[in-house]
Amino acid sequence: MNWIETLRAGAEAVRAHRMRSLLTMLGIVIGIASVILTVGFGQGAQQQVRDEIDALGSNLLIVSPGSATDSGGLRGGFGSATTLTLEDATAIADDTAAPDVRRVAPTTSSSVSLAAGETNWTTSLVGTTTSWADVRARTLTSGRFFTADEIASGAHVAVLGPDTASELFAVGSPVGRTVTVAGQQLTVIGVLDSSGASDSGSSEDDQAILPISTAKALTGATSGSVSTIYVEATSQETLSAAYQEVESLLATRHRVTAAEADFGISTQESLVETANSTNKTLTVLLTGIAAISLLVGGVGVMNIMLVSVTERIREIGLRKALGATPRVIGRQFLVEASMLGLVGGVVGLLVGVVGSWVLPPLIDQPITLSALAVGAALLTSLGLGVGFGVYPASRAARLTPIDALRSE
Amino acid sequence: MSTTPISPPIIAIEGIRKTYRTGSLEFEALCGIDTTIREGEYVAVVGPSGSGKSTLMNILGCLDNPTVGGYHLAGEDVSTMSEAQLAEVRNRRIGFVFQQFNLLAGLPAWRNVELPLVYAGLPRHERRDRAVAALERVGLGDRTENRPGELSGGQQQRVAVARALVTEPAMILADEPTGNLDSRSTADVLDLLDALHDAGRTIVLITHEKDVAARAGRNLVISDGRIVSDTPAVRAGAPA
Structure with a gap:
């Protein structure tokens, strides 16, 4: 009996007990569908995080201040210190000190309320330099970015994120119009394009970018400290070299060793990893539960196949009397079990899709x-069918023809 | 032809014993059987239940091995074969007809008849042709697509006979083939066996009914695991 015959006989047997086969497959269907969906859910979440972090720019190092300890000895978290300065950023931008760094964008950040006519909107006000748009890989939909001259003169100009622009100016182009911040009037000179992060309402799309000098003046900051320095490496390959250059340069400037650094440097990769570690735990947990339901589905297949062997004991006896070897009988039942598994897997896959x-x-x-x-889901479902079919199949194969024929 | 002594032996058994063991209990179902059945013979194995005729039929049908003794079927020593080898011998040499018909309810008549050919590894179209031809021979050429449930008991048993014939086996082994049939169907099936015998087939019939046994050319009477009589019965109308 060749394989095609065996497959045909298996399909006939599965079809002959349609209801029972369907119920048996249901376990596999649910298992495969839930595995596919939980894995897909986990991957979707990871992709979402990656999109958001990729939207920050490419080959990016993010330097943030370290922890500060206040007079009462209370230590703040990362970013609480004001140890990073504009001079640090200038030093990093130096080609001889850090040859693998292409561009640097220091930023200050604070929350302010913007007003345009009758409308107002609270958003984050980012003060930075001209290289910000390049480092963060952002483009403008209209208008222009500010110039070095405008930074030097502390010009009252602002570039708005697309969400901020639409909140403040419902109709018409914002470029050339005026927003008021802390009693000072700023001219909108440009609007950013969306950051491309997958979810809408991202903070990347809701901010006002100002020349760093203007931002400092508006928020009343006197020190030269900045909240984040974005550093762009010359390429993907030089990212780790750039990392070390920035690290040693800042350590030297701050007179600390790398171990007691008062700053932190993260890469996009490390941000993705951190963000994904919780996702991963959840996904592994959910996938584990789904896998257990698959296993239960497999046991269901075995159970039904054992019932099937018992029920068809006379048929097995007859087939053996007519010349079926134990091998052929075993194969027939194994193929039947595998079909239940595989068909269940395919249906589960469709449900998942x-x-x-x-x-x-x-x-x-x-x-x-x-x-x-x-x-993997299809292979698993086939494997379940085969794995849980082996025992019933070997039981069928071992039946002696006389015992099988004699049974009522 | 049918009882000519020069025809070669299909079945040659010597000193066959079969012992069943249940724990410490031993039961000898067959205690030394010797006989030879030649090609073209029509033999009825007769005996009351418990006489050992079912055990003998299992061994003759290669469904079971004897505990002791030799069995040559169509020249092959089958007494020491493995289960897989026996399966192949059954497929090639023996056509079974059972009391319970043993047809697969889900398959049409011709698919039931082709089953032995499936295990013989024949291609599908050839199987179909031969299955239909076998059904025509038992007078069911117009019932090839009917499932067993749509056929009468006598017709079902004729399908089973067609299945036994389809491989052109050395011997047809019929185990109480009329045990489940009314008298008309019984006559039908026995007439069919007569016709096959007349066409030169070797038939071994297991029965406990004397009038069924009387149709055969030779009666082997079994009692308590031994052959107690071997009568070359002469049947009316059959050549001596």
Whole structure:
């Protein structure tokens, strides 16, 4: 009996007990669908984080101040210190000190209320230098970015994020119009394009970018400290070299060793990893639960196959009397079990794919299906069928024809 | 032809014993059987239940190995074969007809008849042709697509006979083939076996009914695991 015959016989047996086969497959269907959806959910979440962090720019190092200890001995978190200065940024930008650094953008950040006519909007006010747009890989939809001259003169100009612009100016182009910050009038000279991060309402799209001198004057800051220095390496390959240059340069300037650094440097990769570590735990947990339901589905297949062997004991006896070897009988039942598994897997896959279209709008989470997960799911369902079919199949194969024929 | 002594032996068994063991209890179902059945013979194995005729039929049908003794089927020593080898011998050499018909309810008649050919590894179109031809031979050429549930008991048993014939086996082994049939269907099936015998087939019939046994050319009477009589019965109308 060749494989095609065996497959045909298996399909016939599965079809002969349609209801039972469907119920048996249900376990596998649910298992595979939930594995596909949870893995897809996890990958979707990771992709979302990656998109957001990629939207920061490319080959980026993010330097933030370290922890500060106040007079009462209370230590703040990272970023609480004011140890980074504009001079640090200038030093990093120096080609001889840090040859692998292409551009540097120091930023200050504070929350302010902007007003335009009758409308007002609270957003984050970012003071920075001309290289910010390049470092952060941002473009403008209209207008222009500010110039070095405007920084030097502390010109009252502002570039708005797209969300900020639409909140303040519902109709018409904002460029050339006026916003008021802390009693001072600023002219809008440009509007940023969306950052491209997957979710809308990202803070990257809701901010006002000002020349750093203007920002300091408006917020009344007197020190030369900055909140973040964005550093762009010359390429992906030089990112780690740039990291070390920035680290040693700042350590030297701050007269500390790398171990007791009063600043922190993160890469996009490290940000992705940190953000994903919680995602990962959740995904592993959910996938584990889904895998257990798959296992239960597999046990269901075994249970039904054992019932099937008992129920068809006379058929097995007859087939053996007519010349089926134990091997052929074993193979027939194994193929049947594998078909239950595989068909269940395919249906589960379809359910998963449909779910990945239907669910994201409902739960507001993206679901990414990967070819790997799909392939693994199909292989797993086939493997479950085979694995849990072995025992029933060997029971069928071992039946002696006389015992099988004699049974009523 | 049918009982000519020069025809070669299909079945040659010597000193066959079969012992069943249940714990410390031993039961000898067959205690030394010797016989030879030649090609073209129509033999009825007769005996009351418990006489050992079912055990003998299992061994003749290569469904079971004897504990002791030799068995040559169509020249092959089958007494020491493995289960897989026996399966192949059953497929090639023996056509079974059972009391319970043993047809697969989900398959149409021709698919039931082709089953032995599936295990023989024949291609599908050839299987179909031969299955239909076998059904025509038992007078069911117009019932090839009917499932067993749509056929009468006698017709079902004829499908089973067609299945036994389809491989052109050395012997047809019928185990109480009329045990589940009414008298009309019984006559039907026995007439069919007569016709096959007349066409030169070797038939071994297991039965406990004397009038069924009387249709055969030779009666082997079994009692308590031994052959107690071997009568070359002469049947009316059959050549001596």
